[in-house]
Amino acid sequence: MLRPKTLYMATHNAGKLREFEQLLKPLPLDLKPYAANAEIVEETGTTYAENAALKARAVALKWGVYALGDDSGVEVDALNGEPGLRSARFVSDEPWANSREILLRLMAVPYPQRTARMRAVLCLANPRGEVKFFEGVVEGFILGWPRGTQGFGVDPIFSLDGVTSLAEMSGEEKNRISHRAKAAIGLMTYWKSRDSDALFSI
Numbered sequence: 236m237l238r239p240k241t242l243y244m245a246t247h248n249a250g251k252l253r254e255f256e257q258l259l260k261p262l263p264l265d266l267k268p269y270a271a272n273a274e275i276v277e278e279t280g281t282t283y284a285e286n287a288a289l290k291a292r293a294v295a296l297k298w299g300v301y302a303l304g305d306d307s308g309v310e311v312d313a314l315n316g317e318p319g320l321r322s323a324r325f326v327s328d329e330p331w332a333n334s335r336e337i338l339l340r341l342m343a344v345p346y347p348q349r350t351a352r353m354r355a356v357l358c359l360a361n362p363r364g365e366v367k368f369f370e371g372v373v374e375g376f377i378l379g380w381p382r383g384t385q386g387f388g389v390d391p392i393f394s395l396d397g398v399t400s401l402a403e404m405s406g407e408e409k410n411r412i413s414h415r416a417k418a419a420i421g422l423m424t425y426w427k428s429r430d431s432d433a434l435f436s437i
Contacts, residue, residue, distance in 0.1 A: 250387035287358035371417025
């Protein structure tokens with residue numbers, strides 16, 4: 236069994252950090268934020284995995300620590316998969332502005348065609364910069380109007396069943412079914428399978 240480790244979360248998003256603190260609670264680790272006044276690294280990747288790795292490796296190599304990076308987005312079928320990688324900065328740095336833009340572009344789209352998915356990729360990097368990836372995807376719909384006050388990002392307009400938004404769920408409910416929850420399960424399964432302090436067999 237691994238002894239507790241410190242894992243640095245390569246994000247400035249307080250909501251995301253809180254969510255991962257709950258998702259990874261079963262692991263013997265101390266999850267800490269990476270504190271900085273500027274962006275960790277410019278997200279120049281062309282995939283979620285590339286962006287997650289850029290952040291995780293930047294923190295891991297700079298400080299000689301284990302680091303967790305992530306990238307996620309919502310992919311709307313009627314918008315040809317947009318905003319996807321650009322979800323956090325679709326038209327603005329403000330989540331509500333991005334959600335509003337999605338809703339505006341879907342105004343004439345019939346409800347059955349408002350299918351979408353939320354995708355998350357986690358990247359675990361060790362102090363040598365070696366990485367492992369874990370992905371989670373959930374299928375759902377874009378609602379006609381925001382609902383709920385929980386969560387962050389596009390949670391108020393995304394629904395798995397077409398009725399209840401992610402933002403109307405309790406944190407406990409969301410953490411059982413979200414895209415990040417699925418990615419976190421992959422990470423926890425991998426972590427728990429290690430029989431020594433060496434998380435990587437590379």
